[in-house]
Amino acid sequence: MKVSVGDVVLPGDYCEEISAAGEKSKVIVGPGLQKESNHVYVTKAGVLKKKNPNTYWVDYYQKRYTPARGENVIGIVIQKAGDIYRVDLGSSMSAALSYLSFEGATKKNRPNVQIGDVVYAKTLVGSKDMEPELVCVDSYGKKGRLGVLTDGFLFKCSINLIRKILNPSCPLLDSLKNEWPFELAAGMNGRIWIKAKTMRETIALGNAILGAEYLSDEEIKAMCANIASILAGHVA
Amino acid sequence: MRDVYISHCEKDFLQKIVTGGRRLDGRNYNESRKLNISFGSEYGSCIVSLGETKVLSQVSCEVVQPKQIRPNEGILFINLEITPIAGQQFEANRQTDLTVYLNRLLEKCYKDSKCIDLESLCIVVEEKVWSLRVDLKVLNHEGNLIECASIATLTSLAHFKRPDVTRSGDKVIxxxxxxxxxxxxxxxxxxxxxxxxxxxxxxxxxPNFLEESVCMSNMDEGGNRGGILVVGMNQYKELCLLDLTGAAIDNSNIVHRALLVAADRCKELVDLVKSTIVDDDTARQKRVKKNFSDIITTEHMLSLNKKDLSICLKNYNVEDIQSPQDEEMEDEDVKPEPSKYDVVPSLPQTAEIVAQKGASTWIEISSGSEED
Known part of the structure; x- marks a missing residue:
């Protein structure tokens, strides 16, 4: 079926708008779209979106992660094998994280990472079918925010929710940060690590994040206020 | 089946929170998740959801020859399958330890407890009996599969109706x-x-998936700190099945306590199953068309915004949240208030707490605040 931007689309639909735009200038075809002979076909069920000038993609609901290059992800170390750690990202394959891709690590000076630890890392190599490769340093060899995450709590959520809370226009984190202090790391693989002073605050934080998934901006603000009042004990 | 990895921080946090007298999703120790039973268009088909754990069950029947040793008894066969739809750790068409274990438990609970009158399934002795087959498909695995599957088995068996037969001479119609x-x-x-x-x-x-996994890993690490206890009981508080692992084996005290809790809960569950079946029967007698599409109502589609969050405060209630109608509230949010904790981005997409001066006095929680 022929569809246009903003429609709910299903796999097999095609969009002539994209092909037409492609004749005039270069077009970026994002996730959920595939070029096949003379049409651009939809391969996922979702909403067709466009960003000016010429970027198209399908916004679809997904829980399973397909690795992509340059994304910040949270993984669990599951094995030490030779000179790499195996890290579970929730994708089809476990990822490889070299001993040497930590800040200040050398062959002699190995980082202290145990099996079962949670690492916040960046994907260096990531594609649908290949083993992803992770690093915990940037291109200058600095760790920045990456590395092992200690304490706190890790939970899973849909990938859409991650995108939603990381969106600069989303009021969730802005509202929460005024209520109580916390640390948070959001991995694009659908995992969120949170840490607050007390367990109750940590749970409240997780509650607020998970609860925000299907709420509008206004509702999110109301929910944050509600949770904060529960936390403060105003609501019996 | 691929392994499910549980990180140290999840384990430690759960461990702490449980010893602290709470649960991750805000339930009490003895509280169960929400149970929902819905029936399909045919007799004996139902979907049971316990929180986010969902099991589809279907009973079918056929006429077969009875077993040699029991010539006047029908046959009951229970088959549970877990496919990748239930969770990404499962593989298609492969028997895992989990499926074998669950099948065995269900068989123990329903076949060995002799809850079904198998003799009534006999048509002609030594020749023809009804064979009932219960097929269970796990649609989503969020922990406590056995409870969900057993409720599904019981509901579909109790809901099922087999065709009537008449015998005239050698012929069976x-x-x-x-x-x-x-x-x-x-x-x-x-x-x-x-x-x-x-x-x-x-x-x-x-227990939900995480609680179950942490218990199992505690058990694997040795010591008698963790374990799973499965209790099968009927509405008369008679024990039908007991499956002990880990700490339950050498601690009879725990088992006794579990039995007391189970007795009440089983009664409750059976009453619920019976009443839903009665409701369904009266609806069917009034020729109300029923099928699984009833599950997909507008309310249900919106219920994608899960009512049971896996992480939840005790007093949190989705209905409490309404879009702010009064402008006062909005002002409060929009104004960049001077916050107690200045959170400033030090790197792109990160934030850091810079000032944490003194003890905070405006959140009173540390005093072990148990709300009721």
Whole structure:
């Protein structure tokens, strides 16, 4: 079926708008779209979106992660094998994280990472079918925010929710940060690590994040206020 | 089946929170998740959801030759399958330890407890008997599969009706539903399996996936700190099945406590199952069309915004949140108030707490605040 931007689309639909735009200038075809002979076909069920000038993609609901290059992800170390750690990202394959891709690590000076630890890392190599490769340093060899995450709590959520809370226009984190202090790391693989002073605050934080998934901006603000009042004990 | 990895921080946090007297999703120790039973268009098909754990069940029947040793008894066969739809750790068409274990438990609970009158399934002795087959498909695995699966088995067995037969000489006529009213299955008693997770000395009913996994890993690490206890009981508080692992084996105290909790819960569950079946029957008699599409109502589509969050405060209630109508509230949010904790981005997409001066006085929680 022929569809246009903003429609709910299903796999097999095609969009002539994209092909037409492609004749005039270069077009970026994002996730959920595939070029096949003379049409651009939809391969996922979702909403067709466009960003000016010429970027198209399908916004679809997904829980399973397909690795992509340059994304910040949270993984669990599951094995030490030779000179790499195996890290579970929730994708089809476990990822490889070299001993040497930590800040200040050398062959002699190995980082202290145990099996079962949670690492916040960046994907260096990531594609649908290949083993992803992770690093915990940037291109200058600095760790920045990456590395092992200690304490706190890790939970899973849909990938859409991650995108939603990381969106600069989303009021969730802005509202929460005024209520109580916390640390948070959001991995694009659908995992969120949170840490607050007390367990109750940590749970409240997780509650607020998970609860925000299907709420509008206004509702999110109301929910944050509600949770904060529960936390403060105003609501019996 | 691929392994599910649980990180140290999840384990430690859960461990701490349970010993602290709470649960991750805000339930009490003895509280179960929300149970929902919906029926399909045919007799004996239902979907049972316990929180986010969902099991589809279908009973079918056929005429077969009875077993040599039991010539006047029908046959009951229970088959549970877990496919990748239930969770990404499962593989298609492969028997895992989990499926074998669950099948065995269900068989113990429903076949060995003799809850079904198998003799009533006999048509001609040594020649023809009804064979009932219960097919269970796990649609989503969020912990406590056995409880969900057992409720599904019980509901679909109790809901099922087999076609009526008449014998004339050597001939056996199986009547269609239009010709003669179908016959319900005879159940002597209604057994249900319940799961308890054991943390040190604490008993937790209806554990979710994380609680279950942490319990299992505690058990694997040795020591008698964790374990899973499965109790099968009927509405008369008679024990039908007991499956002990880990700490439950050498601590009879825990088992006794679990049995007391299970007795009440089983009664409750069986009453619920019976009443939903009665409701469904009266609806069917009024020729109300029923099928699984009823599950997909507008409310249900919106219920994608899960009512049971996996991480939840005790007093949190989705209905409490309404879009702010009064402008006062909005002002409050929009104004960049001077916050107690200045959170400034030090790197792109990160934030850091810079000032944490003194003890905070405006959140009173540290005093072990148990709300009721």
């Amino acid at each position: 199986i009547h269609t539903l239009a010709e003669k009213d179908p016959i319900p299955t005879v159940l002597y008693h209604y057994p249900v399996c319940l799961t308890f997770a054991i943390f040190n000395d604490l008993l937790i009913s209806d």
